[in-house]
Amino acid sequence: MDYANAIEIRGLTKKYDGFTLDNISFDVPKGSIMGFIGQNGAGKTTTINSILNVIRWDRGEIKLLGCDMPQDETKAKEQISAIFDVLPFNEDMSAYHLNKVMRGIWKEWNPEIFAEYLDRFNLPVKKKFAKFSKGMKMKLQIAAGLSHNAKLLIMDEATTGLDPVVRNEILDIFLEYLQDESNSILMSSHITSDLEKIADRVTFIDNGRVLLTGIKDEIIDNHGMVKCSKKDFKDFLREDYISARVTDFGVEMLVDDRSNIAKKYSGAVIDKVSLEEIMLFYVNRNNTSNSF
Amino acid sequence: MKELIYRNLYLIRKNALITFALYIGFITLSSVITLSAKFGNISKYGSEEIISGANDAAIMMAVLAGIVLCTTSDCINDIIKKDYQGGWHKYIVSSGVKKEQYVAVNYIMSILLMIVSFVFGIIGVLLARTLSGKSDLVIIENAGGNHDLLLLIVGSLVFYMYISYITLVSYLTKCTDSLETQLLKVAPAFLISVIPIVNMILSEVNAYGSEIYNTISKISKHLWMMAGGALVFFILLTFVCYLISVNTVKKEGRVL
Secondary structure, three states: OOOOEEEEEEEEEEEEOOEEEEEEEEEEEOOOEEEEEOOOOOOHHHHHHHHOOOOOOOEEEEEEOOEEEOOOHHHHHOOEEEEOOOOOOOOOOEHHHHHHHHHHHOOOOOHHHHHHHHHHOOOOOOOEHHHOOHHHHHHHHHHHHOOOOOOEEEEEOOOOOOOHHHHHHHHHHHHHHOOOOOOEEEEEOOOHHHHHHHOOEEEEEEOOEEEEEEEHHHHHHHOEEEEEOHHHHOOOOHHHOOEEEEEOOEEEEEEOOHHHHHHHOOOOEEEOOOHHHHHHHHHOOOOOOOEO | OHHHHHHHHHHOHHHHHHHHHHHHHHHHHHHHHHHHHHOOHHHHHOOHHHHHHHHHHHHHHHHHHHHHHHHHHHHHHHHHHHHHHHOHHHHHHHOOOOHHHHHHHHHHHHHHHHHHHHHHHHHHHHHHHHHHOOOOOOOOOOOOOOHHHHHHHHHHHHHHHHHHHHHHHHHHHOOOOOHHHHHHHHHHHHHHHHHHHHHHHHHHOHHHHHHHHHHHHHHHOOHHHHHHHHHHHHHHHHHHHHHHHHHHHHOOOOOO
16 A cells, blocks of 8 residues: 555544543654654653554544554554553563464564564573563564564654663664665654654654644754843743743743744844753743743 | 464463362372272271262362362463553554454453363263262252263353453453452352352241242253253353453543
């Protein structure tokens, strides 16, 4: 099946007691890696669970690899790998037994590829998962995820809690996976530095709503951090910045239209921002004091 | 499907081995009793009545050995609980496996274990019969034969009905350890234990007492039909539990 977007979400809405995933829309183009960021409780896992049809959403449309969900669920899911923050395989099992079980779950399960990944990640075949480290468990999930010709990887906080060396190793594997242009990744993470390293696109969700979605480099380039004194801060109009942080040394403001702000406030110092700073300032955009 | 069954069998292997060891223990004890009644101290020093009683006890022990084997199937619910807590449930629901298929595995497991426990249970009873030289264990007079096998089959079926029900409760409650879950789990056992007490109280009233006695006498003449009925009821109950479980898994996360 031919499709332009590996994931298409339109108007996804899911209501819980005290939380609403509100009209979420974004696309993950085929061949790209989308970083899905947001603080705890922002709705990342709810969105991913809806995409995977682990929970039923109330409104909206989801298309996975060109298949309508949930009508063509089975067809779509055969080509998807979901990777979670905890190992879903029973810890009493070993890779040897997992290989046998996976044959029944994935139509295109390839034991040779699985064995290759186990070898590459130095994962013992007969050792029980209970004796694996967190990094080994994550590598095992990735090995299993990449051994059935999946066209889309969906990861929910998969790199959380891993040390930088393992994270880096895993990010390299994802980049290698994307060498095949028909493969795509949706990766939710708190660790924005990882996404800054590998993501082509970013969707930022807060309190159940998408605040930003687009090409990562454009988002980073358009945003900027204005640094000024408290006295100069008073000259800035509220609508010209997202939020501000007042410190003993001055004021930092996040702006979303760097070039226009540079023209409007000539002489203002505008620095580059990281995804983490963008996330932090957006989250605090509604502070009544206009600063945090 | 067979790979998922393999997974469950692998996960219950330790419990299955322990239960099988218990079964062997019961059968050994039963054999020792029958051999003693034939060649040992019981035959030497015991009266006819004691020898007959020892043989009956040995056959009953073989029946119990078969019913002990059934307890392996209780592990299915441990697996479901671990699957929910460990994330396997979410993983499998996110995969291409149909929800009907995933849920069916646990019910099929229960039926497979039932067949295995029936086979071993019957072998145990037949062995006890052969060693004791008795052709049957008569529990109710004038009610046909093979009461030992009937007891094994009906006892096991009642247990497996309970397992199907508990499996359903596991899916309905997502294996949460709440008070409601515990109450739901013990409710059938409570009801079953209440029936004989109510019967006992009612039988104290003469009119009811004779009515109950007559009913039991009538039923006891058709014990094999009772066993057949229990089997049909088990199949229907398991199927209904399966359908509700699938529906529950499909609706997970939906605001009701």
